[in-house]
Amino acid sequence: xxxxxxxxxxxxxxxxxxxxxxxxxxxxxxxxxxxxxxxxxxxxxxxxxxxxxxxxxxxxxxxxxxxxxxxxxxxxxxxxxxxxxxxxxxxxxxxxxxxxxxxxxxxxxxxxxxxxxxxxxxxxxxxxxxxxxxxxxxxxxxxxxxxxxxxxxxxxxxxxxxxxxxxxxxxxxxxxxxxxxxxxxxxxxxxxxxxxxxxxxxxxxxxxxxxxxxxxxxxxxxxxxxxxxxxxxxxxxxxxxxxxxxxxxxxxxxxxxxxxxxxxxxxxxxxxxxxxxxxxxxxxxxxxxxxxxxxxxxxxxxxxxxxxxxxxxxxxxxxxxxxxxxxxxxxxxxxxxxxxxxxxxxxxxxxxxxxxxxxxxxxxxxxxxxxxxxxxxxxxxxxxxxxxxxxxxxxxxxxxxxxxxxxxxxxxxxxxxxxxxxxxxx
Amino acid sequence: xxxxxxxxxxxxxxxxxxxxxxxxxxxxxxxxxxxxxxxxxxxxxxxxxxxxxxxxxxxxxxxxxxxxxxxxxxxxxxxxxxxxxxxxxxxxxxxxxxxxxxxxxxxxxxxxxxxxxxxxxxxxxxxxxxxxxxxxxxxxxxxxxxxxxxxxxxxxxxxxxxxxxxxxxxxxxxxxxxxxxxxxxxxxxxxxxxxxxxxxxxxxxxxxxxxxxxxxxxxxxxxxxxxxxxxxxxxxxxxxxxxxxxxxxxxxxxxxxxxxxxxxxxxxxxxxxxxxxxxxxxxxxxxxxxxxxxxxxxxxxxxxxxxxxxxxxxxxxxxxxxxxxxxxxxxxxxxxxxxxxxxxxxxxxxxxxxxxxxxxxxxxxxxxxxxxxxxxxxxxxxxxxxxxxxxxxxxxxxxxxxxxxxxxxxxxxxxxxxxxxxxxxx
Numbered sequence: 001x002x003x004x005x006x007x008x009x010x011x012x013x014x015x016x017x018x019x020x021x022x023x024x025x026x027x028x029x030x031x032x033x034x035x036x037x038x039x040x041x042x043x044x045x046x047x048x049x050x051x052x053x054x055x056x057x058x059x060x061x062x063x064x065x066x067x068x069x070x071x072x073x074x075x076x077x078x079x080x081x082x083x084x085x086x087x088x089x090x091x092x093x094x095x096x097x098x099x100x101x102x103x104x105x106x107x108x109x110x111x112x113x114x115x116x117x118x119x120x121x122x123x124x125x126x127x128x129x130x131x132x133x134x135x136x137x138x139x140x141x142x143x144x145x146x147x148x149x150x151x152x153x154x155x156x157x158x159x160x161x162x163x164x165x166x167x168x169x170x171x172x173x174x175x176x177x178x179x180x181x182x183x184x185x186x187x188x189x190x191x192x193x194x195x196x197x198x199x200x201x202x203x204x205x206x207x208x209x210x211x212x213x214x215x216x217x218x219x220x221x222x223x224x225x226x227x228x229x230x231x232x233x234x235x236x237x238x239x240x241x242x243x244x245x246x247x248x249x250x251x252x253x254x255x256x257x258x259x260x261x262x263x264x265x266x267x268x269x270x271x272x273x274x275x276x277x278x279x280x281x282x283x284x285x286x287x288x289x290x291x292x293x294x295x296x297x298x299x300x301x302x303x304x305x306x307x308x309x310x311x312x313x314x315x316x317x318x319x320x321x322x323x324x325x326x327x328x329x330x331x332x333x334x335x336x337x338x339x340x341x342x343x344x345x346x347x348x349x350x351x352x353x354x355x356x357x358x359x360x361x362x363x364x365x366x367x368x369x370x371x372x373x374x375x376x377x378x379x380x381x382x383x384x385x386x387x388x389x390x391x392x393x394x395x396x397x398x399x400x401x402x403x404x405x406x407x408x409x410x411x412x413x414x415x416x417x418x419x420x421x422x423x424x425x426x
Numbered sequence: 427x428x429x430x431x432x433x434x435x436x437x438x439x440x441x442x443x444x445x446x447x448x449x450x451x452x453x454x455x456x457x458x459x460x461x462x463x464x465x466x467x468x469x470x471x472x473x474x475x476x477x478x479x480x481x482x483x484x485x486x487x488x489x490x491x492x493x494x495x496x497x498x499x500x501x502x503x504x505x506x507x508x509x510x511x512x513x514x515x516x517x518x519x520x521x522x523x524x525x526x527x528x529x530x531x532x533x534x535x536x537x538x539x540x541x542x543x544x545x546x547x548x549x550x551x552x553x554x555x556x557x558x559x560x561x562x563x564x565x566x567x568x569x570x571x572x573x574x575x576x577x578x579x580x581x582x583x584x585x586x587x588x589x590x591x592x593x594x595x596x597x598x599x600x601x602x603x604x605x606x607x608x609x610x611x612x613x614x615x616x617x618x619x620x621x622x623x624x625x626x627x628x629x630x631x632x633x634x635x636x637x638x639x640x641x642x643x644x645x646x647x648x649x650x651x652x653x654x655x656x657x658x659x660x661x662x663x664x665x666x667x668x669x670x671x672x673x674x675x676x677x678x679x680x681x682x683x684x685x686x687x688x689x690x691x692x693x694x695x696x697x698x699x700x701x702x703x704x705x706x707x708x709x710x711x712x713x714x715x716x717x718x719x720x721x722x723x724x725x726x727x728x729x730x731x732x733x734x735x736x737x738x739x740x741x742x743x744x745x746x747x748x749x750x751x752x753x754x755x756x757x758x759x760x761x762x763x764x765x766x767x768x769x770x771x772x773x774x775x776x777x778x779x780x781x782x783x784x785x786x787x788x789x790x791x792x793x794x795x796x797x798x799x800x801x802x803x804x805x806x807x808x809x810x811x812x813x814x815x816x817x818x819x820x821x822x823x824x825x826x827x828x829x830x831x832x833x834x835x836x837x838x839x840x841x842x843x844x845x846x847x848x849x850x851x852x
Contacts, residue, residue: 003748005529008472037810039445040449045471047434065494066494076511081502082502085494108441147794153813274798325429355460355461372579372697387463388538
């Protein structure tokens, strides 16, 4: 009897070709980031439940996989509910653990500290196509740099990483939430309506300008505010606006907004010369990004032909204070690792530089000594060799091996001169 | 106020230099195994609790981190105890998930299938020095190969991997549990006493011959059995015995034992010519290895100067049957990844081939444009560059940077010709 051997619901197994492509992506990204001074750190998969639920994780906190207490700590009869039973949880992102890591180790780390993290996170989301309950995140963060050098570097480094992966001709969109606030205020919306309008504008990519207005309409906003929002968004979306100034002409900014706009303009001027060919930095005052912890610049990478962003990030200067007991400026950029892998898979990208994989098919009448010696010889010649018993239906076996990632084969049998044949030329 | 930011009890954070050494170890091991046809696969960290508790994991099953059910599945009032609350668990090894993986995907995989796994596992052990509740395992397994080609290849491949890591002049000890059984039976112990004697012999490395006898003594075993065991173990431990035959002269074998001895001798003869220089294959009929699932050959790697083994494995032909519904011969070898990393750390091994890491120290009066341009130039020259604000106490800053993994530095300030200096030569 065969038992149910599917992975846990919403999780997945990764076969050799999938792991190879993922490792390739991770290695390319890591090499690119290392040139900007980023080094990989790792934190455990498991964190104290109190850290995970008290760090502004928003909706993600509802998706935590909770780990039971153990031994005498676990009292099923205590009746204290969930909190009494749970000690740890699986991390739902890499930002909260990084904040804890930095609070714990800052004295041993350079200042500013540049971290690269590539690792799995877990979220108990309703499983759906292309969305998994364990998936890989890929973040860089610079902690302790308050100046615009941080934003400039994150943009240049992430552009270099995506470009090295073969994703070219993309746009990095740039905003500061204070600019969108000024724009919405300038249209005549009340201060209290801002969050609601932000949420609507955040869907611009998916529902279009008319969809955004539809969501805001009929909620008692002042006369003309909606019409002015329509005009302002249309102006912001005009291609010439994206290359001009952080906000469209006519948007009134307060002193704080003015400073944000100036800084954003400086980031664009400073970062643009160091971008890979085909990459452009654009202003987009409609860029929102969901997480509430952002305090300054926001970035997002759009690749033409894909309806989602490949990377996003921003400045979050107030997250670490609660853990460390002093304010630490922080800025991060996260590559959508799973999306990158999917895109490269669709493009049929083959990792390079690996040794050629040869299947050594041995006839049953051969002695083990002959097979071991032949495999050793081929390995000495630089091939990766897997020995397999030759099957009766050789043609079918060869077809299968070609689909299983072998580059070539040798048929080893008495009375036949051994010859390494490639599947490509066969 | 600074909150408690230590990792969860028994877990650890990995700093950049630690991650770099671990990545180096994993890459060297992977390259070595790939030449033998092994390819990496991955399974999720989370498995159904029923798989984890019903797969012969022995003591490890008691150490599972259990994950709570969620949403409406979780009924705290049901009163059914632990089983009612738990749906998943964190994997405690890579063998049980591999068996599930193979049962699920065998049709898409070559036969025999060669798997390499390098990944974290979790065990809720009492934390102690050098033992962590999340640690990395590194296994190769060949599934579907019943012949001694499997043992020969695992031994050669693992020897090549350890040798590539710089661990040379080691011994691979070889046994089959049926041989130790014959030896113990031949001493006059009753069949029912075998497990107890095995457990004692398993401690030979730690407690010595006298310690083993002490444990067996005074339990009503037949007259002379203890003395004969002493003689037989002493004979087995003699250096000449290790290079002679699988069991010492005079040990009587039944037909099954005879076949095991013959096969083991063949494995040594076949594998030895392909071993890296300084590596020797020795018979050791006292080798037990704890796991109950082994059915044939057993191996263990001892490196002189270390009181523990660096790798171990064996044949386990009856584990996969229960999951797949048909017998699948299987054989595996597991490298003690954490021990390898510790040994290389102690030896001060530095990963090679990475770009030189330069700290670009910029004076406060410099414009961001100058800093960005200078960093870009150095990167174009092949360096990995991290920009850092120059501190007032430059000498102290340089000392810190040298310990933080930088290879060199540039002081960028007005009126000073920039120059890349190495910490080595400074």
